[in-house]
Amino acid sequence: MIYIIDRFVEGHQHVLANVNTIKIIDRIYPGIDKNFLSEKSHNQLVKGYLVDLEDITYSSYLNKHSRIKTGIAQIIRVFTRAFRDTYFFCKFFKSISKQNDAVVFLTHIYPISLILFQIIKKFYPKVKTIVTIHGEIEYMFFGKGLYEKIIGKAYSLSFKIKSHKLYYLFLTKVSRDILLTSKKLKESEILAIILPTLSSIALERKENFLTEPFKIGHIGSAGRRKNADFIFSVAKEFEQEILDNKIQFSLIGSLESNIITKLNHLVKNYVNDQAGIHIERNIFNNEVNDIDYSIFFYNQHDFALRSSAAFFDAINFEKPIIALSNDFFLDVFREAGDIGYICRNINELIALIRSLIDDKETGKLLYKQHRSNLIKYKESLSIKLVAEDLKSQLDKLDFKIV
Numbered sequence: 330m331i332y333i334i335d336r337f338v339e340g341h342q343h344v345l346a347n348v349n350t351i352k353i354i355d356r357i358y359p360g361i362d363k364n365f366l367s368e369k370s371h372n373q374l375v376k377g378y379l380v381d382l383e384d385i386t387y388s389s390y391l392n393k394h395s396r397i398k399t400g401i402a403q404i405i406r407v408f409t410r411a412f413r414d415t416y417f418f419c420k421f422f423k424s425i426s427k428q429n430d431a432v433v434f435l436t437h438i439y440p441i442s443l444i445l446f447q448i449i450k451k452f453y454p455k456v457k458t459i460v461t462i463h464g465e466i467e468y469m470f471f472g473k474g475l476y477e478k479i480i481g482k483a484y485s486l487s488f489k490i491k492s493h494k495l496y497y498l499f500l501t502k503v504s505r506d507i508l509l510t511s512k513k514l515k516e517s518e519i520l521a522i523i524l525p526t527l528s529s530i531a532l533e534r535k536e537n538f539l540t541e542p543f544k545i546g547h548i549g550s551a552g553r554r555k556n557a558d559f560i561f562s563v564a565k566e567f568e569q570e571i572l573d574n575k576i577q578f579s580l581i582g583s584l585e586s587n588i589i590t591k592l593n594h595l596v597k598n599y600v601n602d603q604a605g606i607h608i609e610r611n612i613f614n615n616e617v618n619d620i621d622y623s624i625f626f627y628n629q630h631d632f633a634l635r636s637s638a639a640f641f642d643a644i645n646f647e648k649p650i651i652a653l654s655n656d657f658f659l660d661v662f663r664e665a666g667d668i669g670y671i672c673r674n675i676n677e678l679i680a681l682i683r684s685l686i687d688d689k690e691t692g693k694l695l696y697k698q699h700r701s702n703l704i705k706y707k708e709s710l711s712i713k714l715v716a717e718d719l720k721s722q723l724d725k726l727d728f729k730i731v
Contacts (some may be wrong), residue, residue: 330361330363330364330422330425330430330431330433330673331354331361331362331363331364331417331432331433331434331730332363332366332432332433332434332474333347333350333354333363333364333365333366333429333434333436334365334366334367334421334433334434334435334436335365335366335367335369335371335436335437336366336414336435336437336438336439336442336561337345337433337437337438338367338368338371339368339370339371339392339439340368340370340371340374340711341371341374342371343371343436343437344371344374344375345378345458345526345527346436346526346595346627346636347365347367347371347436347437348375348376348378348379348490348526349432349525349526349527349715350436350461350524350710351363351365351375351379351382352382352660352667352712352716353524353712353715353716354434354524355382355384355385356646356712356713356716356722357716357719357723358730359384360384360468361546361730362382362384362385362386362560363384363385363389364385364387364388365384365385365386365388365715366388366389366390366638367389367390367562367613368390368391368392368709369387369389369392369405369688370392371390372387372389372609373389375387376588376712378393378575379539380464384459384731387682390402390417391704395534402669404408405441406477408441410439410576411439411441411445413441413456414438414439414442414446414583415442415445415446415449415495418445418449418542419449422449422450422452422453422456422700422716423695424426424576426453426456426478428492429455430730431456431457432456432458432730433456433457433458433460434459434461435458435459435461435714436459437459437461437462437463438460439479440465440480440483440484440487441483441637441721443460443483443484443487444483444486444490446460446487447490447492447495448489448490448496450492451490451492451493452454453636454492454493454494455493455494456494457728457730458492458494458495458496458642459495459496459497459520460495460498460499461497461498462484462495462498462499462500462504463495463500463633463635463717464632464636465480465484465635466484466499466504466634466635466657467631467632467633467634468480468484469481469482469484469513470507470511470630470634471630476725479544484668484708485513486690488513488514495518495548496518496519496520496726496728497514497518497519497716498521498522499519499520499522500521500522500523500565500635500636501519501521501522501523501632501633501634501635501636501657502521502522502660502664503633503634503656503658503660504519504520504521504634505635505658505720507633509557510564516730517726518635518641520719520722520723520726521722522715522718522722523710523715524636525627525641525710525711525712525715526636526638527641527644527645527707527710528643538621538693538696538700539621539685539693539696540573541574541575541576542571542574542575542576542577543576543577543685543686544576544619544620544621544622544708545576545577545578545579545621545622545624545651545682546578546579546580546581546616546617546620546622546623546624546648547560547579547581547582547623547624547625547626547639548577548578548581548582548617548639548642548648549624549637549638549639549642550583550584550590550639551580551582551583551584551588552584552585552586552587553587553588554585554629555625555626555627555630555639556626556653557580557585557588557626557633558588558591559586559667559675560576560578560580560596560624560626561591561592561593561595562594563578563675563678563682564578564579564594564595566598566679566683567585567621567682567683567694568595570686571595576682576684576686576718578596578597579597579599579616580596580597580598580599581598581599581608581613581616581617581620582608582639583600583604583605583606583607583608583646584600584602584603584604584605584606585604585605586600586604586605588605588622589602591664599612599613599616609726611673616720617642617643617647617648619644620648621649622648622649622650622651622669623639623642623643623649623650623651623697623706624651624652624655625640625650625651625652625655625658626651626652627652627653627657627658628653629654629655629656630656631655631656631657631672632655633655633656633657637657637681640651640661644703644707644710645707647700647704647707648703648727649668649696649700649702649703650668650669650670650672651669651671651678651681652669653673653674653678653680654671654672654673654674655671658670658671661706665702665703665705665706665709666702666705666706667679667695667698667701667702668698668699668703668706669699669703679718681704686727
């Protein structure tokens with residue numbers, strides 16, 4: 330039996346990530362019974378995507394965590410979650426301890442709870458276990474503020490607790506190099522894939538690209554943590570071109586409160602200038618489909634150790650990328666070829682956009698090549714190929730299920 334467990338997310342969070350994880354596991358191990366356990370509402374959403382899968386059952390639990398995230402209440406929430414996770418895994422491992430073929434895929438766990446999970450796992454060395462590591466792992470290297478540094482320390486401590494037959498699955502390829510270089514883990518403990526969160530869309534491929542107005546869009550939630558506010562200073566450099574309808578900048582997604590004061594007439598948005606409002610899905614799809622380039626302002630190390638939903642949206646809609654130099658994008662461009670442009674700084678990015686406006690013919694030739702490379706890269710992220718990649722890594726670790 331393969332137990333696929335998520336002890337972190339609820340509702341709509343990470344639904345496609347868990348759906349695709351289950352599909353990948355099912356491709357690698359067809360015909361083997363599987364059970365997916367998660368919070369109840371999340372469980373039902375995941376189940377809705379997997380109606381065609383056989384050999385899988387579903388179990389769920391009710392979320393009892395407080396939603397308060399400030400002050401003493403947050404501290405209580407952290408320790409309450411850790412206690413409940415510990416209690417759950419003590420019971421769980423005891424219940425499967427006599428199964429010779431039990432395998433655990435832990436798709437998400439709270440970082441503090443991971444320390445306690447590791448300790449519990451030491452008492453069950455025969456149970457093969459894979460733990461998926463998500464975005465908070467960046468705090469181990471680039472933590473800002475007390476909370477992020479505490480989470481980073483939690484990961485560092487958990488990696489020091491060694492258990493037999495326990496492996497870590499990271500969601501970017503460059504993660505392996507970072508973890509090995511830092512000596513946080515050994516190669517025999519690491520698995521690394523790019524987990525696609527590509528949704529099914531009725532894609533209308535835009536053939537008349539780079540026509541006026543040339544459209545550049547920032548996809549996904551927009552806030553200072555992604556440097557999305559940079560788009561306003563970039564747009565300011567093209568104020569006349571915007572007024573002349575030669576170029577258009579847009580934010581396609583929700584707005585975070587910390588950029589509301591930056592909003593102006595030069596950059597469009599689709600949530601009426603309001604923070605925390607989700608964009609309607611049909612509007613999101615139509616607007617992303619209509620842009621020529623997606624734009625990213627991530628810092629150098631952002632998303633090196635975690636996947637970016639906005640990046641996958643750009644890939645899914647086959648929108649070439651304009652980005653500031655970043656470890657994640659540099660790694661993707663090495664693998665995929667040029668799927669757009671990487672700029673060393675904002676001035677270089679502004680100069681690039683101006684060249685695309687001034688020299689459309691050259692821009693169109695390069696755009697065709699970028700999109701061709703992007704489509705090939707998108708095909709490489711199919712569930713089939715990602716499953717083959719993961720299976721190859723598991724085989725090298727002699728990870729077999731009887």
